[in-house]
Amino acid sequence: GENVEQHPSTLSVQEGDSAVIKCTYSDSASNYFPWYKQELGKRPQLIIDIRSNVGEKKDQRIAVTLNKTAKHFSLHITETQPEDSAVYFCAASKHNQGGKLIFGQGTELSVKP
Amino acid sequence: EAQVTQNPRYLITVTGKKLTVTCSQNMNHEYMSWYRQDPGLGLRQIYYSMNVEVTDKGDVPEGYKVSRKEKRNFPLILESPSPNQTSLYFCASRWEGGYTFGSGTRLTVV
Numbered sequence: 001g002e003n004v005e006q007h008p009s010t011l012s013v014q015e016g017d018s019a020v021i022k023c024t025y026s027d028s029a030s031n032y033f034p035w036y037k038q039e040l041g042k043r044p045q046l047i048i049d050i051r052s053n054v055g056e057k058k059d060q061r062i063a064v065t066l067n068k069t070a071k072h073f074s075l076h077i078t079e080t081q082p083e084d085s086a087v088y089f090c091a092a093s094k095h096n097q098g099g100k101l102i103f104g105q106g107t108e109l110s111v112k113p
Numbered sequence: 114e115a116q117v118t119q120n121p122r123y124l125i126t127v128t129g130k131k132l133t134v135t136c137s138q139n140m141n142h143e144y145m146s147w148y149r150q151d152p153g154l155g156l157r158q159i160y161y162s163m164n165v166e167v168t169d170k171g172d173v174p175e176g177y178k179v180s181r182k183e184k185r186n187f188p189l190i191l192e193s194p195s196p197n198q199t200s201l202y203f204c205a206s207r208w209e210g211g212y213t214f215g216s217g218t219r220l221t222v223v
Contacts (some may be wrong), residue, residue: 044214049210100146106155
Protein backbone atom coordinates (compact mmCIF):
# COMPACT_ATOMS: atom_id res chain seq x y z
CA GLY A 1 0.00 0.00 0.00
CA GLU A 2 0.90 3.66 0.01
CA ASN A 3 3.86 4.40 2.30
CA VAL A 4 5.87 7.39 3.46
CA GLU A 5 9.34 6.97 4.94
CA GLN A 6 10.85 9.78 6.98
CA HIS A 7 14.45 10.30 8.06
CA PRO A 8 16.09 10.91 10.42
CA SER A 9 14.01 9.90 13.42
CA THR A 10 15.96 12.29 15.65
CA LEU A 11 18.00 15.35 14.75
CA SER A 12 20.02 17.61 17.03
CA VAL A 13 21.44 20.91 15.80
CA GLN A 14 23.01 24.00 17.31
CA GLU A 15 21.00 27.20 17.32
CA GLY A 16 21.58 29.05 14.07
CA ASP A 17 22.40 25.95 12.05
CA SER A 18 20.17 24.50 9.35
CA ALA A 19 18.08 21.35 9.69
CA VAL A 20 16.93 19.08 6.88
CA ILE A 21 14.33 16.33 7.14
CA LYS A 22 13.71 13.99 4.22
CA CYS A 23 10.74 11.89 3.16
CA THR A 24 10.13 9.43 0.37
CA TYR A 25 6.76 8.24 -0.86
CA SER A 26 5.74 5.14 -2.75
CA ASP A 27 2.66 6.15 -4.73
CA SER A 28 3.54 8.14 -7.83
CA ALA A 29 -0.06 9.44 -7.93
CA SER A 30 0.54 11.44 -4.73
CA ASN A 31 0.17 15.13 -5.47
CA TYR A 32 -0.06 16.95 -2.15
CA PHE A 33 2.68 17.03 0.51
CA PRO A 34 2.15 18.86 3.84
CA TRP A 35 4.49 19.18 6.79
CA TYR A 36 3.31 19.33 10.39
CA LYS A 37 4.98 20.53 13.57
CA GLN A 38 3.91 19.00 16.86
CA GLU A 39 5.08 20.54 20.11
CA LEU A 40 5.04 18.43 23.22
CA GLY A 41 1.50 17.66 24.36
CA LYS A 42 -0.11 19.63 21.54
CA ARG A 43 -1.84 18.92 18.26
CA PRO A 44 0.05 18.70 14.96
CA GLN A 45 -0.04 22.05 13.17
CA LEU A 46 0.41 22.55 9.43
CA ILE A 47 3.53 24.64 8.78
CA ILE A 48 3.99 24.39 5.03
CA ASP A 49 2.75 22.34 2.10
CA ILE A 50 3.58 21.81 -1.54
CA ARG A 51 1.65 20.50 -4.50
CA SER A 52 3.05 18.37 -7.28
CA ASN A 53 3.07 21.15 -9.85
CA VAL A 54 5.69 23.06 -7.83
CA GLY A 55 9.31 22.12 -7.12
CA GLU A 56 10.01 24.40 -4.17
CA LYS A 57 8.15 26.62 -1.74
CA LYS A 58 9.49 28.96 0.91
CA ASP A 59 7.97 30.69 3.91
CA GLN A 60 10.47 32.77 5.86
CA ARG A 61 12.92 30.31 7.47
CA ILE A 62 11.27 27.15 6.23
CA ALA A 63 11.24 25.69 2.74
CA VAL A 64 10.10 22.47 1.14
CA THR A 65 11.48 20.90 -2.02
CA LEU A 66 9.87 18.18 -4.11
CA ASN A 67 11.50 15.78 -6.57
CA LYS A 68 8.67 13.91 -8.29
CA THR A 69 11.00 11.74 -10.34
CA ALA A 70 12.74 10.41 -7.27
CA LYS A 71 9.54 10.53 -5.21
CA HIS A 72 11.05 12.42 -2.33
CA PHE A 73 10.50 15.74 -0.62
CA SER A 74 12.39 17.58 2.09
CA LEU A 75 11.86 20.20 4.77
CA HIS A 76 14.60 22.77 5.27
CA ILE A 77 14.74 25.00 8.33
CA THR A 78 17.40 27.72 8.31
CA GLU A 79 18.73 29.76 11.23
CA THR A 80 17.17 27.34 13.70
CA GLN A 81 15.94 28.62 17.06
CA PRO A 82 15.16 26.75 20.30
CA GLU A 83 11.44 27.22 19.63
CA ASP A 84 11.84 25.10 16.49
CA SER A 85 12.34 22.10 18.78
CA ALA A 86 9.41 19.75 18.15
CA VAL A 87 8.40 16.62 16.29
CA TYR A 88 7.95 17.15 12.56
CA PHE A 89 5.76 14.93 10.37
CA CYS A 90 5.69 14.77 6.62
CA ALA A 91 2.66 13.43 4.78
CA ALA A 92 1.48 12.62 1.27
CA SER A 93 -1.91 12.44 -0.38
CA LYS A 94 -3.40 11.60 -3.75
CA HIS A 95 -6.17 14.06 -3.12
CA ASN A 96 -6.01 17.81 -3.30
CA GLN A 97 -9.37 18.05 -1.62
CA GLY A 98 -10.46 15.75 1.18
CA GLY A 99 -9.04 12.27 1.37
CA LYS A 100 -6.46 10.49 3.45
CA LEU A 101 -3.02 11.77 4.38
CA ILE A 102 -0.30 9.14 4.76
CA PHE A 103 2.12 10.24 7.49
CA GLY A 104 5.80 9.60 7.97
CA GLN A 105 7.00 8.34 11.32
CA GLY A 106 8.13 11.74 12.56
CA THR A 107 11.44 13.46 13.30
CA GLU A 108 12.22 14.78 16.75
CA LEU A 109 14.21 17.97 16.23
CA SER A 110 16.21 19.40 19.11
CA VAL A 111 17.79 22.84 18.75
CA LYS A 112 20.44 23.46 21.39
CA PRO A 113 21.08 27.05 22.48
CA GLU B 114 -12.87 30.69 14.31
CA ALA B 115 -12.40 27.59 12.14
CA GLN B 116 -11.70 24.68 14.42
CA VAL B 117 -12.08 21.04 15.32
CA THR B 118 -13.30 20.51 18.88
CA GLN B 119 -12.64 17.29 20.74
CA ASN B 120 -13.88 16.27 24.16
CA PRO B 121 -12.78 15.25 26.67
CA ARG B 122 -9.10 16.28 26.71
CA TYR B 123 -8.22 13.67 29.30
CA LEU B 124 -10.03 10.48 30.26
CA ILE B 125 -9.18 7.65 32.61
CA THR B 126 -11.50 4.69 32.47
CA VAL B 127 -11.67 1.03 33.39
CA THR B 128 -11.52 -1.96 31.10
CA GLY B 129 -14.85 -2.75 29.49
CA LYS B 130 -16.68 0.49 30.26
CA LYS B 131 -18.07 1.95 27.06
CA LEU B 132 -16.97 5.47 26.21
CA THR B 133 -17.40 8.05 23.47
CA VAL B 134 -14.99 10.75 22.41
CA THR B 135 -16.77 13.56 20.61
CA CYS B 136 -15.47 15.52 17.64
CA SER B 137 -17.08 18.49 15.97
CA GLN B 138 -15.91 20.80 13.16
CA ASN B 139 -17.37 24.11 12.04
CA MET B 140 -15.74 24.30 8.59
CA ASN B 141 -18.33 22.29 6.65
CA HIS B 142 -15.64 19.74 5.74
CA GLU B 143 -16.82 16.50 4.23
CA TYR B 144 -13.77 14.42 5.14
CA MET B 145 -13.14 13.59 8.80
CA SER B 146 -10.81 11.11 10.38
CA TRP B 147 -9.62 9.67 13.69
CA TYR B 148 -5.97 8.96 14.47
CA ARG B 149 -4.18 7.48 17.41
CA GLN B 150 -0.64 8.45 18.29
CA ASP B 151 1.70 6.16 20.18
CA PRO B 152 5.43 6.61 20.89
CA GLY B 153 7.53 5.36 18.00
CA LEU B 154 4.49 4.54 15.84
CA GLY B 155 3.55 7.97 14.56
CA LEU B 156 -0.04 8.79 13.58
CA ARG B 157 -2.17 5.80 12.64
CA GLN B 158 -5.59 6.17 11.11
CA ILE B 159 -8.46 4.42 12.91
CA TYR B 160 -11.53 5.33 10.85
CA TYR B 161 -12.48 7.96 8.35
CA SER B 162 -15.60 9.40 6.79
CA MET B 163 -15.92 10.85 3.31
CA ASN B 164 -19.35 12.32 4.01
CA VAL B 165 -22.53 11.90 6.05
CA GLU B 166 -23.39 8.23 6.54
CA VAL B 167 -20.18 7.19 4.73
CA THR B 168 -17.51 5.71 7.01
CA ASP B 169 -14.68 3.26 6.44
CA LYS B 170 -11.88 1.53 8.28
CA GLY B 171 -8.41 2.97 8.48
CA ASP B 172 -5.26 1.09 9.38
CA VAL B 173 -6.09 0.17 13.00
CA PRO B 174 -9.91 -0.06 13.34
CA GLU B 175 -10.15 -3.03 15.74
CA GLY B 176 -12.00 -2.15 18.94
CA TYR B 177 -13.43 1.11 17.64
CA LYS B 178 -16.66 2.32 16.07
CA VAL B 179 -17.65 5.62 14.53
CA SER B 180 -20.78 7.27 13.22
CA ARG B 181 -21.44 10.22 10.93
CA LYS B 182 -25.09 11.20 11.21
CA GLU B 183 -24.41 14.84 10.43
CA LYS B 184 -21.56 16.59 8.66
CA ARG B 185 -20.13 18.42 11.64
CA ASN B 186 -19.89 15.53 14.15
CA PHE B 187 -17.78 12.39 14.05
CA PRO B 188 -17.71 10.61 17.43
CA LEU B 189 -15.33 7.78 18.24
CA ILE B 190 -16.85 4.95 20.26
CA LEU B 191 -15.01 2.34 22.30
CA GLU B 192 -17.59 -0.31 23.16
CA SER B 193 -15.33 -2.29 25.48
CA PRO B 194 -12.05 -0.45 26.04
CA SER B 195 -8.90 -2.42 26.79
CA PRO B 196 -5.51 -1.28 28.14
CA ASN B 197 -3.94 -1.49 24.66
CA GLN B 198 -6.23 1.35 23.63
CA THR B 199 -4.42 3.67 26.01
CA SER B 200 -3.20 6.35 23.64
CA LEU B 201 -3.42 9.93 22.43
CA TYR B 202 -6.30 10.36 20.00
CA PHE B 203 -6.75 13.09 17.41
CA CYS B 204 -9.77 13.93 15.31
CA ALA B 205 -9.14 15.79 12.05
CA SER B 206 -11.08 17.23 9.16
CA ARG B 207 -9.98 18.24 5.69
CA TRP B 208 -11.06 19.99 2.55
CA GLU B 209 -8.38 21.80 0.55
CA GLY B 210 -4.96 21.66 2.06
CA GLY B 211 -3.93 19.61 5.03
CA TYR B 212 -5.78 18.36 8.04
CA THR B 213 -7.05 20.56 10.81
CA PHE B 214 -6.56 18.60 14.01
CA GLY B 215 -8.49 18.73 17.26
CA SER B 216 -6.66 19.32 20.54
CA GLY B 217 -6.37 15.63 21.27
CA THR B 218 -7.77 13.25 23.87
CA ARG B 219 -5.39 11.43 26.15
CA LEU B 220 -7.11 8.18 27.08
CA THR B 221 -5.91 5.82 29.78
CA VAL B 222 -7.61 2.45 30.20
CA VAL B 223 -6.80 0.65 33.46
